[in-house]
Amino acid sequence: MVEDAGAGSAAPLRLPAQWRWPLGNGSRGASSAARRTSAVAVADLRGRNAAAVLGAVRAAGEPSRVAALAEQTALSRPTIEVLVDDLKAVGLLAELPPLSSVGRPARRFVFAPAAAYVVGVDVRAGSVGACVADLDGELVSVQRKRVRRDLRGKVRAAATVDVVRRALAGAPEERPVLAAALGTPGWVQDDRRVRYVDNLRDWAEVDVAGMLEDELGCPVALDNDANLAAVGEQWRGVGQGVDDLMFVLLGERVGAGIIAGGRPLHGHHGAAGEIGFMVYPDGSRLTARTIGEGRKARPGVDPSNFYSAADVVEAAARGDREARTTLRSVGTRLAHALAPTLLALDPAMVVLGSSLFGHEDSAFAREHVIGAAVEESRALLVDPPEWAVSSLGDDAVLRGATRFALTAVEEVLGSEPLALFSS
Numbered sequence: 001m002v003e004d005a006g007a008g009s010a011a012p013l014r015l016p017a018q019w020r021w022p023l024g025n026g027s028r029g030a031s032s033a034a035r036r037t038s039a040v041a042v043a044d045l046r047g048r049n050a051a052a053v054l055g056a057v058r059a060a061g062e063p064s065r066v067a068a069l070a071e072q073t074a075l076s077r078p079t080i081e082v083l084v085d086d087l088k089a090v091g092l093l094a095e096l097p098p099l100s101s102v103g104r105p106a107r108r109f110v111f112a113p114a115a116a117y118v119v120g121v122d123v124r125a126g127s128v129g130a131c132v133a134d135l136d137g138e139l140v141s142v143q144r145k146r147v148r149r150d151l152r153g154k155v156r157a158a159a160t161v162d163v164v165r166r167a168l169a170g171a172p173e174e175r176p177v178l179a180a181a182l183g184t185p186g187w188v189q190d191d192r193r194v195r196y197v198d199n200l201r202d203w204a205e206v207d208v209a210g211m212l213e214d215e216l217g218c219p220v221a222l223d224n225d226a227n228l229a230a231v232g233e234q235w236r237g238v239g240q241g242v243d244d245l246m247f248v249l250l251g252e253r254v255g256a257g258i259i260a261g262g263r264p265l266h267g268h269h270g271a272a273g274e275i276g277f278m279v280y281p282d283g284s285r286l287t288a289r290t291i292g293e294g295r296k297a298r299p300g301v302d303p304s305n306f307y308s309a310a311d312v313v314e315a316a317a318r319g320d321r322e323a324r325t326t327l328r329s330v331g332t333r334l335a336h337a338l339a340p341t342l343l344a345l346d347p348a349m350v351v352l353g354s355s356l357f358g359h360e361d362s363a364f365a366r367e368h369v370i371g372a373a374v375e376e377s378r379a380l381l382v383d384p385p386e387w388a389v390s391s392l393g394d395d396a397v398l399r400g401a402t403r404f405a406l407t408a409v410e411e412v413l414g415s416e417p418l419a420l421f422s423s
Contacts, residue, residue, distance in 0.1 A: 021181075021221045022407045023231060024191035025266035046086070047416030049075060053083045054092060054111070054417050063096055063108035084109055090421040091115030091175075092413075113138070116420070117171065118409060119164060119180035119216065120401030122225065123208075125149045125199050128160050130167040131398045132177075135413075137236075137406050141170035142398070153202030160208060161215050177216045178420055181404035182208065183225035183397040185253065189270040191221040199253060221404060225249065226273055226353075227264050228400030229390070230257030233351050235403045238391040246347045247390070248275075248338070250330075250354035257400075258345060275341060317364045324368055331372030339380045346383065353390040 020026075056072045057064045066084065070077045084107070087093040094112040098105035113136035122129040126149050132141040143166045147159050160182070168177070186197025186204065194204040212220040230247035233239040239247075239259070247257040254276035258265040265272050315323035334352075342350070352369065366389050377384040390396050412420055 019219055019408065020411070021191045021219075021404070022411055023264055023404050024221055024223065025189065025270050026191040046083070047418050049073070049079065050083050050086055050418050051413065051415050053080060054087055054413060057093060057109055058111045063110050065106045065108055067106070069109075086418060090418065092417055111135075114140075114173065114175065116176045116178045116409075117168075118402060118405035119167065119177055120398045120405065121160060121164060121180065121182035121212075122228075122397040122401065123156070123160055123182060123184045123200070124225070125185070128156075128163045129394075129398055130160075130164045131395075131402060132167050132171045133402045133406070135406070135409065137402055139398075139402070140172055141167045142395075143167040143170060150201060153200070153204075153206035156200065156203065157206045157208040157211050161211055164212065164215065176421075177218050178409045179218055179405040180212055180216055180220045181228070181401040182212065182220065182222050183228040183401050184208075184222055185225055185255070187269065187271045187274065188222045188224050188227075188266075191223065194222065195270060219408070221408075223264070223401075223404060224255070224257065224266075224270070224273065225397045226255040226257035227266065228257065228404060229353055229392075229396035230259050230351070230400065231264055231403050232392055232396045232398070232400030233353075233390060234259050234262075236392065236399050237351070237396065238388045239349055239351055242349050244345070244347045245349040245351060246273075246338075246342070246345065246385075247351045247353060247396070248334070250334075250352060256341070258347070260345065275338070278337075278341075313365045316368060324364075327365055327368035328372040331369040331374075332376045334369070335373040335376035335380065339377070342377070342381055342385060347385050349386045349388060351388050351390050353393075353396055 052073045052075070053069055056069050060068075066077055066080050069075075069080045069084070073080070075083070084093055084095075088095055088109070091112055092115045093109045096108040096110060099108070113134040116135060117132050117140070118135075118137075120131045120133065127144060127146050129142070129144040131139050131143075133139050143163050145159065145163050145166075147156065151159070164180075184194060184197065184203070185199055187195040189195045192209050197203050209220045209222055226247055226249040229249060230239075230245060233247055234242060234245060239245045243259065243262040245259045247259075249255045249257070256273035256275045258273050267273075312323050312326055316327050338350070350373075352373075370387050370389065373387050374384070377387070392399050409420070
């Protein structure tokens with residue numbers, strides 16, 4: 001490492017100019033190594049050395065002492081003393097009380113995840129949700145609000161900002177927000193702009209990212225809600241450790257989020273996973289083939305009332321044969337409709353997300369839908385995937401948005417953490 005004994009700290013303001021979204025659609029292009037080289041090249045020596053010290057503390061798994069940090073980073077003890085004070089001043093390190101009052105006891109430090117926050121947002125046709133998380137990704141505040149489904153874009157964006165404000169007000173302490181990510185229906189391009197959405201009025205015409213940046217004073221990214229749900233399930237849900245999975249969002253619309261090789265697959269236009277637009281030879285869309293549609297002669301749950309299908313679930317739980325057949329038809333048609341996509345992507349797991357499974361009798365719904373999907377996929381696919389129900393439920397998008405924002409912060413913490421708090 002390179003020695004640098006300079007010290008100093010400043011109040012949290014804005015983020016470094018080399019900011020990027022590692023999980024976003026706009027991060028494609030240069031290799032990861034090239035990006036890291038560029039980021040390090042513009043960092044000062046103190047920042048790079050601070051990153052080494054912070055990384056050593058976080059990896060230790062126990063309180064770190066100055067002597068151990070000097071050995072791990074090849075920096076001198078005086079330099080370590082300066083750097084831990086820098087990191088402590090901006091809140092990224094906390095110093096523990098001395099173990100002894102005799103002589104000059106060793107200083108001990110731990111990572112302080114509450115130094116700053118990231119924000120996750122979930123915008124739906126009938127609701128807006130927001131969460132605040134610390135730098136370990138632990139949620140410290142969650143707020144949700146019902147909204148009219150026919151809201152115009154600007155009104156919906158204002159409601160979104162209001163819910164974010166309330167989420168921050170509910171956090172235990174006031175801290176700087178370093179990044180935010182928002183999940184939305186529709187096609188998102190370059191982590192910033194909604195290209196097309198068919199169920200949110202005027203939404204593509206509103207710069208909600210800009211409005212949130214003005215409110216929070218930090219970078220804000222947008223991504224498709226199903227994409228973020230897939231990220232959330234892979235991070236903290238049923239898909240942990242699975243590098244290739246598909247999250248299928250079932251509701252008034254059908255969409256999918258795809259994790260390929262451990263990261264979200266967006267496609268060239270940001271429209272990967274928009275499986276609800278698939279049209280079959282008989283002229284039906286995947287939505288109708290999968291979960292039924294009132295004007296189609298197919299049994300199943302109508303997408304217009306999929307979120308209120310508790311009567312079907314309750315009837316199935318009571319043993320109603322027709323209700324159970326209806327639920328099985330969802331799984332059967334889902335596997336049949338997804339077969340071409342599954343053959344093309346070959347995921348290890350398919351995760352189903354729906355409020356249908358949030359009912360108190362949802363065990364019956366899961367059993368029949370998943371059982372039918374597994375059975376049908378075995379008949380259609382050479383190597384059928386594992387089928388699972390989301391373990392995050394309504395929190396999947398918020399969790400994924402948190403992860404999306406946090407990965408961007410983590411990249412700077414690993415290269416020049418003091419730049420996150422520079423004036």
